[in-house]
Amino acid sequence: MDNALVAEDLSRSYGDTTALDGVSLAVVRGEVFALIGPNGAGKTTLVRALTGTTTPDSGTVSVFGSPPDAVDENRIALLPQAFSPPERLTGRELLEYYAGLYDHSRPVEDVLSEIGMAADAEGWYETLSGGQQRRICVGSALVNDPDLLFLDEPTTGIDPAGRRDLRDLIADLADGGTTVFLTTHDMAEAEALADRVGLLADGRLVEVGSPEALVADHGGESRLVVETDAGTDAFADSGYRVSATSRTLTIHGIRPEKIGEAVAALERAGIEYESLSWTQPSLEDVYLELAGERGAEEPVLAGGAR
Numbered sequence: 001m002d003n004a005l006v007a008e009d010l011s012r013s014y015g016d017t018t019a020l021d022g023v024s025l026a027v028v029r030g031e032v033f034a035l036i037g038p039n040g041a042g043k044t045t046l047v048r049a050l051t052g053t054t055t056p057d058s059g060t061v062s063v064f065g066s067p068p069d070a071v072d073e074n075r076i077a078l079l080p081q082a083f084s085p086p087e088r089l090t091g092r093e094l095l096e097y098y099a100g101l102y103d104h105s106r107p108v109e110d111v112l113s114e115i116g117m118a119a120d121a122e123g124w125y126e127t128l129s130g131g132q133q134r135r136i137c138v139g140s141a142l143v144n145d146p147d148l149l150f151l152d153e154p155t156t157g158i159d160p161a162g163r164r165d166l167r168d169l170i171a172d173l174a175d176g177g178t179t180v181f182l183t184t185h186d187m188a189e190a191e192a193l194a195d196r197v198g199l200l201a202d203g204r205l206v207e208v209g210s211p212e213a214l215v216a217d218h219g220g221e222s223r224l225v226v227e228t229d230a231g232t233d234a235f236a237d238s239g240y241r242v243s244a245t246s247r248t249l250t251i252h253g254i255r256p257e258k259i260g261e262a263v264a265a266l267e268r269a270g271i272e273y274e275s276l277s278w279t280q281p282s283l284e285d286v287y288l289e290l291a292g293e294r295g296a297e298e299p300v301l302a303g304g305a306r
């Protein structure tokens, strides 16, 4: 396998805080790898270690076969989570400035149009909205046409249409052969974009796999969520496996073709409800399961034959 990036046994502490605790991973060339995990899990520290902007206490990083600080700067780009360019430059001037730092850069006009800022390129950075500023920041990471692109929460603060545009852009870059290492709190974004997802928690890489494999292994079953305060007792004799909170009754393991039967059973049991929603497991379920972030209200479980 042709790896763009290999990390072995990376650890990094800040005082008593262990930010990374023995992280090993490899990212294949042309892959989109999404790193997810709770606040403080160590994602930014890992990105910094992989890009050579922090030195791990132990472990090794290899980018295209070299230590990160020895890689040709034209081949790698990083959009940090916190990035504050000079505010009294226009979007165009900023991209021209960053483009000028490289031996080979892309036409600024092309980058502006890819990030959806061609029409707003003449405003000072400080006068742009938060989402427009983030787009310019993303653009600054694209000017050198990198082979490996690190994006630390690229779509934070961007409106839904802008997120969709940026996702399309990231997908296009990956189709063109760019390796993308992305951190995000947006599970839909990770699921839509990533070939593989890594979940980091407490500085450890808990699980790595394709979104489909992670959902199949850890996402649980499809289910029907019934908005009702009826509790499990009212449905105890139904034969279904159910759980309840004070506001919902969840019927587990319901395949789409069985929804009608389940609804009929609810009605036979005399359960009144406000709404019904059927959900398939998603990466969000995987995240909540593996990161130990299930909601505070513990469901009451009741067994069933189905």
Ligand SMILES: Nc1ncnc2c1ncn2[C@@H]1O[C@H](COP(=O)(O)OP(=O)(O)OP(=O)(O)O)[C@@H](O)[C@H]1O
Pocket: 014, 017, 018, 019, 037, 038, 039, 040, 041, 042, 043, 044, 045, 046, 081
């Ligand atoms: N420069 C630093 N000095 C001291 N502690 C730090 C430093 N950078 C990170 N940490 C600590 O290391 C841990 C991991 O932080 P990191 O920023 O890598 O997490 P993260 O997963 O990126 O979080 P978020 O999702 O909130 O951005 C946290 O406990 C954080 O407080």
